[in-house]
Amino acid sequence: MGLKNFFERKKIEGVDNTMYLTLREERRISKENNRIIKYYERQKARKNVPEEEYLTQMRDPNNVVEFDNLHTYFFTDVGTVKSVNGVTFDVPIGKTVGMVGESGCGKSVTSLSLMQLVQAPTGQIVEGSIRYQAGDGKCYDIPKVPKDRMLKLRGKEISMIFQEPMTSLNPVFRIGEQMDEVILLHEEGATPEIAKERSIAMLKSVGIPMPDKIYTKYPHELSGGMRQRVMIAMALLCNPRLIIADEPTTALDVTIQAQILELLREVKERINGSIMLITHDLGVIAEMADLVVVMYAGRIIEKGTVREIFHDPKHPYTIGLMRSKPSGKLKDNRLYSIKGQVPNPINMPDHCYFLNRCDMAMDICHGEYPKMIQYSPTHFAACYLCGESSFPKNDLAKE
Amino acid sequence: MLKYILKRLGLAFIILIGASILIYMLSMLMPADFIDTQTAAALQSGAMTMDDVMRLKELYGLADKSFGGIMKSYFSWLKSALSGDLGFSFLYQKPVTKVLSEYIWLSFMIAFISYILEIAIGIPMGIKASVNQYSAYDYTVSVFAMMGTALPSFFLSALLLNVFAIKLRIFPLQGLTTATKIFDKNAYIQIFLDKAWHLVLPITVLTLLNAGYIMKFTRTNMLEVLNSDYIRTARAKGLSEKTVTYKHAFRNTMIPLVTTLSGMIPGLFGGAMITETVFAIPGIGYMALRATLQGDIPFIMGYNMFLAVLTVLGMLISDLMYMVVDPRVKLS
Numbered sequence: 001m002g003l004k005n006f007f008e009r010k011k012i013e014g015v016d017n018t019m020y021l022t023l024r025e026e027r028r029i030s031k032e033n034n035r036i037i038k039y040y041e042r043q044k045a046r047k048n049v050p051e052e053e054y055l056t057q058m059r060d061p062n063n064v065v066e067f068d069n070l071h072t073y074f075f076t077d078v079g080t081v082k083s084v085n086g087v088t089f090d091v092p093i094g095k096t097v098g099m100v101g102e103s104g105c106g107k108s109v110t111s112l113s114l115m116q117l118v119q120a121p122t123g124q125i126v127e128g129s130i131r132y133q134a135g136d137g138k139c140y141d142i143p144k145v146p147k148d149r150m151l152k153l154r155g156k157e158i159s160m161i162f163q164e165p166m167t168s169l170n171p172v173f174r175i176g177e178q179m180d181e182v183i184l185l186h187e188e189g190a191t192p193e194i195a196k197e198r199s200i201a202m203l204k205s206v207g208i209p210m211p212d213k214i215y216t217k218y219p220h221e222l223s224g225g226m227r228q229r230v231m232i233a234m235a236l237l238c239n240p241r242l243i244i245a246d247e248p249t250t251a252l253d254v255t256i257q258a259q260i261l262e263l264l265r266e267v268k269e270r271i272n273g274s275i276m277l278i279t280h281d282l283g284v285i286a287e288m289a290d291l292v293v294v295m296y297a298g299r300i301i302e303k304g305t306v307r308e309i310f311h312d313p314k315h316p317y318t319i320g321l322m323r324s325k326p327s328g329k330l331k332d333n334r335l336y337s338i339k340g341q342v343p344n345p346i347n348m349p350d351h352c353y354f355l356n357r358c359d360m361a362m363d364i365c366h367g368e369y370p371k372m373i374q375y376s377p378t379h380f381a382a383c384y385l386c387g388e389s390s391f392p393k394n395d396l397a398k399e
Numbered sequence: 400m401l402k403y404i405l406k407r408l409g410l411a412f413i414i415l416i417g418a419s420i421l422i423y424m425l426s427m428l429m430p431a432d433f434i435d436t437q438t439a440a441a442l443q444s445g446a447m448t449m450d451d452v453m454r455l456k457e458l459y460g461l462a463d464k465s466f467g468g469i470m471k472s473y474f475s476w477l478k479s480a481l482s483g484d485l486g487f488s489f490l491y492q493k494p495v496t497k498v499l500s501e502y503i504w505l506s507f508m509i510a511f512i513s514y515i516l517e518i519a520i521g522i523p524m525g526i527k528a529s530v531n532q533y534s535a536y537d538y539t540v541s542v543f544a545m546m547g548t549a550l551p552s553f554f555l556s557a558l559l560l561n562v563f564a565i566k567l568r569i570f571p572l573q574g575l576t577t578a579t580k581i582f583d584k585n586a587y588i589q590i591f592l593d594k595a596w597h598l599v600l601p602i603t604v605l606t607l608l609n610a611g612y613i614m615k616f617t618r619t620n621m622l623e624v625l626n627s628d629y630i631r632t633a634r635a636k637g638l639s640e641k642t643v644t645y646k647h648a649f650r651n652t653m654i655p656l657v658t659t660l661s662g663m664i665p666g667l668f669g670g671a672m673i674t675e676t677v678f679a680i681p682g683i684g685y686m687a688l689r690a691t692l693q694g695d696i697p698f699i700m701g702y703n704m705f706l707a708v709l710t711v712l713g714m715l716i717s718d719l720m721y722m723v724v725d726p727r728v729k730l731s
Binding site: 115117147148151152153154155156159160162164167168169170171172173181182185186218220231234 | 627628629631632633634635636637638639640647650651654724725726727
């Protein structure tokens with residue numbers, strides 16, 4: 001087996017070109033990767049990092065998180081995958097930001113970068129900053145925050161709801177045990193009794209009937225919707241300032257989806273926090289989000305308020321997305337779909353990544369990657385199509 | 400629960416009957432039986448005639464090798480076996496049950512000590528290797544584990560004997576007691592220490608051979624668990640890496656680990672045939688090998704049925720342990 005694999009060249013499959021790596025290239029890649037990974041891992045393993053190194057200032061004190069030119073790369077055996085390639089956007093306090101895009105466009109990696117949970121050692125944040133304004137008024141630059149400090153933010157200030165409620169709870173611990181753990185970890189002076197009381201109260205507040213019974217159950221004894229409620233309850237235990245919901249409704253059936261969304265909206269109002277909602281369901285975005293970020297192949301191609309994105313989409317990809325949602329008044333019974341596939345993430349060319357799928361491509365599109373163009377105080381898009389900005393403060397939109 | 404166990408025991412009984420038929424047939428069909436091997440020399444020298452041999456075979460119940468004859472003797476064996484009598488060993492001239500009960504304890508002790516050592520070495524190493532996947536530590540440990548599982552026991556035994564017993568003369572070469580020393584009958588401590596000294600090498604061999612397997616098993620399962628969604632959830636809660644690994648991940652790895660390891664416990668009584676033979680340690684494995692070579696059918700039957708019972712018991716324990724460690728499993 002080993003010998004066969006040895007002779008079989010590793011293949012990079014692209015949309016329009018499939019290429020094979022030579023042995024020499026492969027060796028070069030793995031050498032390079034080792035060097036880079038070692039550098040970043042050493043950086044992360046440092047102890048007693050002085051606070052000044054990771055504290056910064058927010059650009060706008062009304063934001064809870066500011067992503068600034070974030071680059072998260074995966075150093076794989078076949079080359080560097082630029083999962084997040086220069087992402088800039090803000091999450092204002094008390095607002096819901098929806099992130100849309102196809103699978104593999106970097107939505108989840110962006111959110112995991114914020115939690116410092118990118119799968120190391122292959123995945124590394126290589127450039128840019130994520131500024132997070134903590135409850136104590138300090139402002140952290142997440143990529144530089146040392147691991148032990150990050151433990152105090154994770155779960156307490158920033159919590160996360162994952163997409164698979166079926167597999168996201170540990171199957172061998174009771175619900176209560178898994179919830180109490182969070183309180184005992186983050187709240188000073190919490191006793192098991194207090195933790196239990198709060199867990200049960202929290203279960204009740206997310207609409208779980210008979211919370212004291214559910215408290216003693218194992219995850220497999222609950223339905224998918226119930227488990228997602230438990231996940232939400234767990235995320236809320238320490239009154240987080242920011243909740244990242246990574247496709248919270250994808251694995252649930254439609255009626256439960258509506259309930260969970262309703263619950264999320266309720267929760268947001270209650271804690272007065274922000275939500276980063278990751279989904280590829282435009283219906284969910286329309287219902288929940290205040291601001292929308294559309295990602296494609298690791299970059300933001302358009303961002304704006306919900307109204308702007310839904311009523312006045314600028315980028316051909318966003319326009320395609322809008323057209324491909326079922327509206328109920330279709331004349332010919334076919335659903336629109338954007339042709340083609342997401343390009344191979346390795347060795348991305350320096351032109352618009354959407355070029356090979358774009359209906360409206362022009363000659364200029366073969367040139368360098370388009371800059372972000374501003375259309376209104378909140379609306380940005382990266383496309384040559386609409387030409388120069390009609391909005392005067394163009395220099396704000398530097399990407 | 401009780402119903403499940405009873406059902407499994409009923410099933411086990413059928414399996415054991417099947418196994419006993421197979422083993423009986425095979426051992427009866429061996430070309431040279433006990434009488435042949437015992438009388439070969441006398442027959443050659445003319446001290447015995449063919450008639451004498453046949454008479455002896457008649458006496459031992461080995462004369463009739465036709466299918467009907469084998470079946471007849473099998474059923475008479477089965478009848479007495481069911482009443483707890485496994486027959487009389489030709490070679491050791493003692494009841495089989497007595498030989499078994501005399502010799503299994505030494506084998507069990509050797510196996511049990513190495514079992515504990517294997518677990519104590521294999522599991523922590525496996526965890527550490529999986530947490531630092533693809534690190535130098537992981538590669539080193541994996542290579543040694545692979546070597547341990549791949550080496551034949553007689554080869555490793557011979558290697559250790561050559562180095563530690565012959566070249567360095569630290570450990571004794573063979574046996575369980577030092578023949579040149581005479582101990583006072585009441586010097587229990589000295590006798591014990593002398594025996595323990597003789598058992599160091601065999602226990603080392605068994606430990607080295609199996610620790611690698613346990614390490615690999617732990618590593619594989621741990622890696623699978625570490626990549627699962629609930630580990631990401633645990634990290635997202637803000638738990639330290641230590642808690643994530645040893646509480647959330649290891650508790651899940653324990654499910655396959657505990658069931659496999661507890662299933663191995665009955666097997667510890669079975670003896671290590673090759674290792675015991677190389678070191679000439681009078682354990683059950685050594686006795687069984689000798690009996691098998693001589694065609695001692697009652698002992699072969701008794702020992703192999705004993706192994707079959709241990710195997711069936713191991714599987715039952717393993718299944719029952721699933722229920723204990725995995726809350727999702729309900730046996731009914």
